[in-house]
Amino acid sequence: MGAEQAWVLAAIPAGVFLVLALFGRALPRGGDYLGIAAIASSFVLFFVVLADFLDTPGKIGPVVNDIEWSSIGETFTLRMGIFIDPITIVMFGVITTVALMVNIFSLGYMKGEPRYFWFYAVLQLFAASMLLLVMADNLLLLYISWELVGVCSFLLIGFYWEKRSATEAAKKAFVTTRIGDVGLLIGIILLWKEGGTFNIQELIHLAEEGHFSQPYLFTALAFIFLGCMGKSAQVPFHVWLPDAMEGPTPVSALIHAATMVVAGVYLTARLLPMFEVADGMLLVVTIVGLVTALLTGFIALAQTDIKKVLAYSTVGQLGFMFVALGAGEPSVAMFHLMTHAFFKALLFLGAGSVIIGTHHNQEMDRLGGLWKKMPITGTTFLIGSLALAGLPPLAGFWSKDEIFVALEHKWGAWAVILLGISAVTTAFYTTRLFIRTFMGRPADPHVYEHTRETPPVMTGPLVFLAVLAATSGFVVFHNVGKALGFPGGITEFIFLPHHGPHEYELKWGFAAASVAMAVTGIFTAGWMYWGNDLRRSTALANWQPRLYDMLRRKFYFDELYQGMIDRGVLGVSYIVSWFDRYVVNDTGVDGSAQITGFTGGVLKYIQTGRVPNYAMAVAVGVIGLALAGLAVRG
Amino acid sequence: MVPLENYLALSAVMFSLGVYGVLARRNAVLILMSVELMLNAVNLNFVAFAAYLDPGQIVGAIFAVFIITVAAAEVGLALAIVIRLFRNRATANVDEAATMKW
Numbered sequence: 001m002g003a004e005q006a007w008v009l010a011a012i013p014a015g016v017f018l019v020l021a022l023f024g025r026a027l028p029r030g031g032d033y034l035g036i037a038a039i040a041s042s043f044v045l046f047f048v049v050l051a052d053f054l055d056t057p058g059k060i061g062p063v064v065n066d067i068e069w070s071s072i073g074e075t076f077t078l079r080m081g082i083f084i085d086p087i088t089i090v091m092f093g094v095i096t097t098v099a100l101m102v103n104i105f106s107l108g109y110m111k112g113e114p115r116y117f118w119f120y121a122v123l124q125l126f127a128a129s130m131l132l133l134v135m136a137d138n139l140l141l142l143y144i145s146w147e148l149v150g151v152c153s154f155l156l157i158g159f160y161w162e163k164r165s166a167t168e169a170a171k172k173a174f175v176t177t178r179i180g181d182v183g184l185l186i187g188i189i190l191l192w193k194e195g196g197t198f199n200i201q202e203l204i205h206l207a208e209e210g211h212f213s214q215p216y217l218f219t220a221l222a223f224i225f226l227g228c229m230g231k232s233a234q235v236p237f238h239v240w241l242p243d244a245m246e247g248p249t250p251v252s253a254l255i256h257a258a259t260m261v262v263a264g265v266y267l268t269a270r271l272l273p274m275f276e277v278a279d280g281m282l283l284v285v286t287i288v289g290l291v292t293a294l295l296t297g298f299i300a301l302a303q304t305d306i307k308k309v310l311a312y313s314t315v316g317q318l319g320f321m322f323v324a325l326g327a328g329e330p331s332v333a334m335f336h337l338m339t340h341a342f343f344k345a346l347l348f349l350g351a352g353s354v355i356i357g358t359h360h361n362q363e364m365d366r367l368g369g370l371w372k373k374m375p376i377t378g379t380t381f382l383i384g385s386l387a388l389a390g391l392p393p394l395a396g397f398w399s400k401d402e403i404f405v406a407l408e409h410k411w412g413a414w415a416v417i418l419l420g421i422s423a424v425t426t427a428f429y430t431t432r433l434f435i436r437t438f439m440g441r442p443a444d445p446h447v448y449e450h451t452r453e454t455p456p457v458m459t460g461p462l463v464f465l466a467v468l469a470a471t472s473g474f475v476v477f478h479n480v481g482k483a484l485g486f487p488g489g490i491t492e493f494i495f496l497p498h499h500g501p502h503e504y505e506l507k508w509g510f511a512a513a514s515v516a517m518a519v520t521g522i523f524t525a526g527w528m529y530w531g532n533d534l535r536r537s538t539a540l541a542n543w544q545p546r547l548y549d550m551l552r553r554k555f556y557f558d559e560l561y562q563g564m565i566d567r568g569v570l571g572v573s574y575i576v577s578w579f580d581r582y583v584v585n586d587t588g589v590d591g592s593a594q595i596t597g598f599t600g601g602v603l604k605y606i607q608t609g610r611v612p613n614y615a616m617a618v619a620v621g622v623i624g625l626a627l628a629g630l631a632v633r634g
Numbered sequence: 635m636v637p638l639e640n641y642l643a644l645s646a647v648m649f650s651l652g653v654y655g656v657l658a659r660r661n662a663v664l665i666l667m668s669v670e671l672m673l674n675a676v677n678l679n680f681v682a683f684a685a686y687l688d689p690g691q692i693v694g695a696i697f698a699v700f701i702i703t704v705a706a707a708e709v710g711l712a713l714a715i716v717i718r719l720f721r722n723r724a725t726a727n728v729d730e731a732a733t734m735k736w
Contacts, residue, residue: 607736608732609732610729612660612729615656616657
């Protein structure tokens, strides 16, 4: 099997999804072993594809394999196929690795839950759709899989549908991303209308040749970027992701941290050559990323739910990735995407381990000192936290550092300073999260006493991901990439065609500044929360109660949207419902029925039941027609 | 040879008499007879046109034969209905059979 057959990676989980969805209830253990076997085989086949891809003679180029899907006459032919390039390869690696770890982890986490088989079935559907998304060679196929991952997300957020909050969160996620998806569809149609093709590479080619006019391209890409913002939960669409934490924690790790939410980053990276052609589009991307990173960095400071902190952190880190894309560096964005996927999946699974270990407690106000009780979870969580904070030599440091370098190069110091503030808050809330969960005095002795370390089936994936979170940053180096069989470091693997590959070099000034930011955040948080002592932070909150309230309530985004729905949407709905009730129903539907009834009521008297009357009518009619015919002929 | 117009005139007269009978009579049997008159007027037309316009062929005559056949079947059916009517109402007056209305 070669890279041309990479569609098999998605086909296996898709087949297993069908089996599990139809027969899972009847299978022993809900068929979870089938799900894990499917993901594991995709994981293994990824390496086969990777080896084949790297062995392609000469320069590494994309692998294309497409078929004619349908054609209308001579003018329109729709081709569907797969397109494998370094970006896809990185996504493959991230998806299959994290999905495998999450599937194994779920064996422990979901044990004894209702609808166990359905959980595994949807996980397979998700893996299949996500793999399809990253290898689609045209926007139509991409859009289909884009919606498929969206529906998987919807199903899994609402997995505990007995809980009202879970169904509400699922609905919110679906509707919010839907707003962006409509934009994506409009953008795709706009590009197709002017370019005449859905194929991504052909569209990029057309854009580079100047086939599209500047305002047209900008509009189309802005619509597409709207879809990316919705999927990747960028401000102002970020509100759905924290609520999505209602889903089972492994789902949060897989879908809402490592893979689905980065689909927007992936699509922007994929179309980046077009974004570069459209003047001003990169600035839009940068500003959206910066605003998101800043806002969510501050919101996360005041959250007390472990998963909520991690969710806001995810939104912020996605902002970092968009900033990297805005700087015109897909390699850096993909690099941060990969390291973030590993350490954030680790953190979420760690949070899941805490939830199981403490018998469903995820409020920091009731945790503390768990490290002694859960040594493996605590240690791996620490590694993930430090990677997120950006401390060398862990993975997060290298990718975040690269973002700063790229940003300074493209947009100058102001952007770096803004992003730097976000980096400091990141280090701060991560440290706060770790201290208040794992260190110091237990906030609730009862919870502390009953806490147990989770079984190896859950700690195993934690350890594996911790190793990746610690080491995956090294792929930035030329020699590491070379030793692994790549053409070199990540910047020599992923690059824009006209920029060309370039070797990574460590900029000591940036590295020092980056470490300084991480250390500042860590030490401030350490000083404030050491020993899980809340006196200092409470004093700070009381000193500025309005500011604290603003952070706690997430800059009032939810209240704002609720107000908009109450006034705007409900107001319009009232008018629409009035129109529907009185104009459409009473006048249109009932009215036409009444006209028919009235006419029938009058005309029925013609039907006398007497045959001679009918015969007379026929005779008069025939004679009348004959006379009319004569008159017309003259 | 008798000219074609004579046949057509006779046919028209027969047809008109038939129409008058159908419209004016109230007895179902007489109405049926008037219908037969109309059908035979048509037959006469067919045969006359066949003889004058297309002597080599017999297409018009074949039509006439078909019409006679169908008319026989029609009369058989219609007389059965008239008998049922007479059994139920003790009359063959069509004005009495006027219950199928609004």
